Amino acid sequence: MSYLYKPRHQNPTSPRSRVLPIAAAAAVLAVTVAVGVAVHASTPAPVADAQSLTSADSSQPGAGQAARDRQRTQAAPDPATNPPKAGASAKPSAPATPAAPSTPGTTAPAPPAAKELAYRFAWQENYYFCGPAATRIALTARSMYPSQSEVAQSLRTTVNGTNSADDTTRTLNAYTKTSFYKSRYITGQSATQAEIDRMQADVVNAIANGYAVVANIAGSTVDDKGGAHSYPGGHYLTVVGYSNGGKTVKIADPADALGVGYYTLTTAKLAHWTALRGYSA
Template identity: 85%
Template sequence: MSYLYKPRHHSPSPSPVPLRSRVLPIAVAAAVLAVTLVVGVAVQASGPGLLADAQSLTSADSSRSDVGQAARDRQRTQAAPDAAAAPSKAAAGAAPSTPAPPAATSTAPPAATAGTTAPAAPAAKELAYRFAWQENFYFCGPAATRIALTARSMYPSQSEVAQSLRTTVNGTDSADDTTRTLNAYTKSSFYKSHYITGQSATQAEIDRMQADIVNAIANGYAVVANITGSAVDDKGGSHAYPGGHYIAVVGYSNGGKTVKIADPADALGVGHYTLTTAKLAHWTALRGYSA
C-alpha cells in the first residue's frame, strides 16, 4: 500500500515580542533575587539578637511561672501549715538524719538505794549463846570458839573445834587460828584477824576494837579474843591469865563502850562478866582477836 505524503498546514509565524517586554521580567526577577539576598543577610545578622530575645522571653516566662508557683505554695502553706512544716520524703531521703548516740550508762547507784544508808547498830545487844566450861586446862581456845559458834546455832564438840584449831597441850597459837576456824564453820569470810602489837592499846586501837565488836555482834557474830595478863571487871572481880587465855565477847552496851565476856575458865565460877572495851583492848595487847 502506498503512502501519499501530504504537506502539513503551517500556522502563521508569531509576531516578534518587543525587546522591552522581554527585558522587564528579567529585571523583576533580578530585583526579587536581590531582595531575597538582602533579607537573608539581615536575618543572619539579627540571629543572635533574636536568640537572646527568645531566651529573655523564656526567662521571663520562667520567672512568671516561679512567681506563680511560689504564690501557689504560699497558699498551700497557709491552708495547711502542718503539711508545710513536715519534711518531705524526698528531703528525708536526700539528707538522712544521724541517730542520736546512746545515752551514757550511768554509774550511780539505783535511785531506790542511792540516798539510803545502812541502819545504825543498836546501842546495846546481847547474843543468845550456849555456855560451857573448858574441858581441860589447854582447851580455852576450843571452848571460847565453840561458845561463839553457838551464837550461830552451831554446836560442835570442843574436841572437834580443837582439831580444827590445831590445839595442843601448849594451847592454841593465835587469833589467826580462831579466825580460820570460825570462817570454816560458818562457811563465810566474815571474820578477820586484828592485832594490838604494843604493850598497851592506843586510843585508835581501842576505837577500832569497839567498832569491830559492835559490827560483829550487830550482825549476829560473837567475837573471840586472845588475852594475857589481868583485868578487873565492872563489879571489881579480878581475872588473871599470865600465860594467856581465850574468851568470847557475846554482847555490848553503852554504844560498844562496855562488853559482856563469856569466860570458859572464870575463876569466880560465874562464867560471864562485863568490863569496858578499853580494858579489854589493853588485855589483848601483844595478842589479837577475831571479829
C-alpha cells in the same frame, strides 16, 4: 503499584477477575481505618501545665475558679519530698519528757547502842581447851554446835594450848563458810587509844551483824563488879555483847574462876588485856 493475579485457566477479561481488585481495595481500606483508630486511642491526651491553667478562659462559668484550684493543688509542695528549709516556720515538735530523777542511795542504819547475842555456854573440858571452848561459844551464836574436840582439831590445839588469833579466825571462817572474821593484833605492852577505838568499832560491827568475837588475852584485870580475873599464861574468851555504844562489853569466860561464866568490863580494859596478842572479829 498493583499486582493482578491471572490464573492460567481463567479468562482475564471475565467479570470475576474485575471483582477481585475491588474487594482487595475495600479490605485494605478497612484495615487502614482500624489501625488509625487504635493508634489514636493509645495516644495520651496532653495535660495542661500550671501556665496554661492560669490562662484558661475565665468567661466560662466556674472555669477561672477551677483553674485556680488546680493550680494550687499542682503547685503545693509534698512535705515528704520537700521538707521546709531551715528557718521556715513549722509546727513545733512536742517537748521531750524529762527523765525521772534518780533515787539517792539509802544509808545503812546505825547499829544499836547495845546488843547481846543468843549463845550456848559450856565450860572448857580440860585445862588447855580454852581456845576450842571460846571458839565454840562464838559458833553457837551462829546456831552451830560442834563439839569442843572437833573445834580443837580445826584449831590444831595441843596440850600447850591454841597458838594465836590467826587460828581462831581461820576456824571461825571455815565453820561459818564466810570471810567475815579478820585477825587484829595489839603489839605493844598496852593498847593505844587508836587500838581501843578500833576494838570498840570491831566489837560493835561484829555483834551488830550476829557474830561473836574471840579474844586471846594474858595477864589480869578487874570486871565492872570488882571481880578479879587473872590468866598469866594466856587464855581465850568470847565477847557476846556490848552496851554504851560499845564502850562496855559482855564476856563469856569458859574458865571463870568465880564460877559464873560471864561478866562485863570496859572495852579499854579488854584492849589492854589483849596486849601483845590479838582477837578475831
